Amino acid sequence: MGCAKELILEHGVEKVSMDDIARKAELSKGTLYLYFSGKDVLFSAICEESAARFSEYVQSRLEDGISGLEALKRYWVSYLETFGESEDLFILFNMRHFLAPAGSFISLEENAGTASYVFYYLLKEMIEQGIRDGTFEKDTESCLVVRIIITLFSQAVENAAKLPRTARKSALVIDELKTVFQIILRGIAREGIDPSCLILPEMNVISKLEKKD
Amino acid sequence: MGCAKELILEHGVEKVSMDDIARKAELSKGTLYLYFSGKDVLFSAICEESAARFSEYVQSRLEDGISGLEALKRYWVSYLETFGESEDLFILFNMRHFLAPAGSFISLEENAGTASYVFYYLLKEMIEQGIRDGTFEKDTESCLVVRIIITLFSQAVENAAKLPRTARKSALVIDELKTVFQIILRGIAREGIDPSCLILPEMNVISKLEKKD
Amino acid sequence: MGCAKELILEHGVEKVSMDDIARKAELSKGTLYLYFSGKDVLFSAICEESAARFSEYVQSRLEDGISGLEALKRYWVSYLETFGESEDLFILFNMRHFLAPAGSFISLEENAGTASYVFYYLLKEMIEQGIRDGTFEKDTESCLVVRIIITLFSQAVENAAKLPRTARKSALVIDELKTVFQIILRGIAREGIDPSCLILPEMNVISKLEKKD
Amino acid sequence: MGCAKELILEHGVEKVSMDDIARKAELSKGTLYLYFSGKDVLFSAICEESAARFSEYVQSRLEDGISGLEALKRYWVSYLETFGESEDLFILFNMRHFLAPAGSFISLEENAGTASYVFYYLLKEMIEQGIRDGTFEKDTESCLVVRIIITLFSQAVENAAKLPRTARKSALVIDELKTVFQIILRGIAREGIDPSCLILPEMNVISKLEKKD
DNA sequence: TATGAATGAGTGTTCATTCAT
DNA sequence: AATGAATGAACACTCATTCAT
Numbered sequence A, B, C, D: 001m002g003c004a005k006e007l008i009l010e011h012g013v014e015k016v017s018m019d020d021i022a023r024k025a026e027l028s029k030g031t032l033y034l035y036f037s038g039k040d041v042l043f044s045a046i047c048e049e050s051a052a053r054f055s056e057y058v059q060s061r062l063e064d065g066i067s068g069l070e071a072l073k074r075y076w077v078s079y080l081e082t083f084g085e086s087e088d089l090f091i092l093f094n095m096r097h098f099l100a101p102a103g104s105f106i107s108l109e110e111n112a113g114t115a116s117y118v119f120y121y122l123l124k125e126m127i128e129q130g131i132r133d134g135t136f137e138k139d140t141e142s143c144l145v146v147r148i149i150i151t152l153f154s155q156a157v158e159n160a161a162k163l164p165r166t167a168r169k170s171a172l173v174i175d176e177l178k179t180v181f182q183i184i185l186r187g188i189a190r191e192g193i194d195p196s197c198l199i200l201p202e203m204n205v206i207s208k209l210e211k212k213d
Numbered sequence E: 001t002a003t004g005a006a007t008g009a010g011t012g013t014t015c016a017t018t019c020a021t
Numbered sequence F: 001a002a003t004g005a006a007t008g009a010a011c012a013c014t015c016a017t018t019c020a021t
Helices: A002-011 A018-024 A029-035 A039-060 A068-085 A088-094 A107-111 A115-133 A142-162 A165-169 A171-188 A203-212 B002-011 B018-024 B029-035 B039-060 B068-085 B088-094 B107-111 B115-133 B142-162 B165-169 B171-188 B203-212 C002-011 C018-024 C029-035 C039-060 C068-085 C088-094 C106-111 C115-133 C142-162 C165-169 C171-188 C203-212 D002-011 D018-024 D029-035 D039-060 D068-085 D088-094 D107-111 D115-133 D142-162 D165-169 D171-188 D203-212
Strands: none
Touching (some): A002 A088, A068 A088, A068 A171, A142 A171, B002 B018, B002 B039, B018 B029, B018 B039, B068 B088, B068 B171, B142 B171, C002 C018, C018 C029, C039 C068, C068 C115, C142 C171, C142 D142, C171 D142, C171 D171, D018 D029, D018 D039, D039 D068, D039 D115, D068 D088
């Protein structure tokens, strides 16, 4: 799975074949199929792992009694951190098409129990908390908004995937993502909410992490 | 081209091969290649046609001196109408990945002169007009917003493509799309703009059209 | 035929399709097949024409009572001239493989009556005259020598065909050809023949022609 | 590789497709591509093998301090022997076009390290030794002569390939080849060299081998 | 006489998957 | 548990040739 992830990060999901993975893993194809009964199974497993890791990471940064908006901000910071570190999210979003060919994240609701669902559910909860807090409009369809966010992040990842790998965490890519996120937040914010509340943390927040690289 | 469109509508761009198209068109592969010198040429032609048709349709509904917001509303109505009628937009959005594999609509700016560019440019102009009108925030990045809209519409199309074909124009799909569009508009609206201005026309506007089906 | 020749000169025999020729000739493929019942027929016709033209050219430069060696030298000069002028020979040699797939020029002897045969026969006669003159060894197999010359010239042409078209008549290419020709002449010369007799005319003989270009 | 060689021997390089080879080898195309990643790779491998085998064979028949002329004679004998036995040379010459499409053996000099280069280099060295020995003219261009020999042998092979396979080793074919070789040797021999020295060994030298067939 | 649409077998190549060992 | 040889359908694309008009 590690090797498969490496290859996906390097070349994109679509270009990675089972041959490539087996070769990289120094495994025979037979053995690979022993562990994963098919390409979709393997790729799903990778998604699950990435989703689980990111979900855990985000959850570890949440506290009880936190506001929906605050949670979303921490989600964003986690995103920035993870994006620069483990690239789990990159994988997750990049594989979305492969993963859920039948309806993307819509049908995900049925997949309760999977890590991908947790990942989805987490975001949904944050938005619903925001609604309860009075930050977001009461009639906000949380499911839809989650899908919007995921779609836009995926698109950004897909675009970034075309760039050389080192350029992906560039300020430009991340700044664009931030703008997109903010537009969505403003788009669902309740009237009267101070727009300055909806501004996401600057990326220099994670500068310490980057220095480690 | 008709058969190719049919197949794309039925199975999605990625699953359609030249063989399939030839078979559906009751043409030999040779003949198909007589008309279109390659897969990309054929698919581009389809895109261009769809883009041209939709762009013309929208433009025919615009008037001089119209506000950016009003233009966007008419864009939306055109969308609704076209979506229910010719499925051109469906095709166009579904083929986005194929068309511009390197960066989606980003690099499209270079393709000035193509119908796809007009399609993109039209939307961009509307947003910029909105900025000039004072409807949208001054620092709105019009390119980015266009990409957001296209991405989200594409995603919706992609999701809809998984549904049985008849269900695609369902009130549900369209309603979702409308909500998405409204969120974006609200997300970029200037502070103080009356949110009720940003509400898109009801779909019963096009109910007469649907009745014809 | 003119268009076909152009294309062959530009891209080499193997790369030229009937489509290309029809397009270049601004003819429909149907019409092309009306005149030439197949690719081989068309290409043979071209060969015949080139062979006829070159043969006539050479013959016009021969006189009665000329020695075999002198005739061969005039053949060489004609070659130089034609090579720089009409490129008939280039075509002829380049198409050898296509022309006579069953045994190249060997079986040509059966094709008595064709211009290609005349072309072949001319050379053979020169060598046989040289034998009668006492310039070449008595046991020289004229047929074989003709084939050697044709083979080597063809090879040179084939190599030259890879070069940009302007470079083909370069001193280098021609000088190599000359050396090859001289080696053959020396190889079949009778013992005691003064080697200096076997030296071919310098290419500045044709300098006037080149100046015209 | 064996089947590919068979087919080349039977129909010539150009007519042999990967499908043909796979079918003959009773292998699926997939399997064939498992062993050889492409047509060029497979064909190169065959060439290399043939070149290596023949080169080794020739080298095993050479001794230190041998004259260039003597070496060439042994080369000839090796040729006769190999030609009647393994047909490696047949393949090698027949594939020349495929191998080095841009200039045949000219550019081969760059491919130092390959068996094909060794094959080429061996012949060149023999000629250069002959020049040093005083057997050949001082101004002989060894590279050119090697190319001449290879071209002529290839041509002979190509012609022979059209014959029914059994007739290929016939006295006639081989005798012709011998004559050709001798003409070249005489063509580059220094003045005063006794022509009888340049006569190649009779083919009955290898009559014992033929009896085995 | 001329057209040009149509053909169909063929090209090299890829890849998820299977299965005897 | 592990292998790796084998598969075969799929892919985009080519081209000499035919034939109804």
